[in-house]
Amino acid sequence: MDIKSAMLRFLKSPLGLIVMGLNILGAALAMLLFHFPIMVVLPVFIVIALADVIVLLQTETGARSVIAEQDRERAERDARILGGVAAARKRLSMLRFDTGPVKEAVDQLVFAAGLYLEATVKGSGRDPLIEDAIIGALEVVDEYLHQIDMIKSESLLTSGEGQDARIKDFSAHTAAIVKQSVEEVTRRLGQIESQ
Secondary structure, X not given: OOHHHHHHHHHHOHHHHHHHHHHHXXXXXXXXXXXXXXXXXXXXXXXXXXXXXXXXXXXXXXXXXXXXXXXXXXHHHHHHHHHHHHHHHHHHHHOOOOOOXXXXXXXXXXXXHHHHHHHHHOOOOOOHHHHHXXXXXXXXXHHHHHHHHHHHHHHHHOOOOOHHHHHHHHHHHHHHHHHHHHHHHHHHHHHHHHO
8 A cells, every 4th residue: 555545544534534633723723812824824734734644654553544444445345336236136136027038047146146145244255256247147137128129119010020039039048148147156155155
């Protein structure tokens, strides 16, 4: 970690906010009580604040506050990503399909995604490959629904010849892709559980 990112994390940490708040308070009191002009107080404030941050970064407490802030940022990012996975799972579960291979594959993926989210809640780490498989499958399913709508719209304008065969082929292809995602999620979940 470079010094710039360490300083920024320190300034966002509770300790950094307290230190900066005290420096600002000191600068305000110097101007109000002692009537120092702002052109004097501002440079002194900047120098003192910078010195405080540099000195505190050298201490164990300062280092701990930087690490705690880094952990908080990571947890926030992880929660946001897992929220996206949960939203993708919910969207997949709410889609309605005719009985067939796509419905079966999507149902399996919804179940596997639920197992993954449950595992993360229980303390397992995130797995970006599982997340990509779930979100990628949602994109494939969305494209499938779009293409099926286009095929059905085309058949209204034409005689509809070959529509059922095209839908069946496209459904089989989509189901195969979603099943690959299910297999990837299941395999990776097995690896997580065995650790």
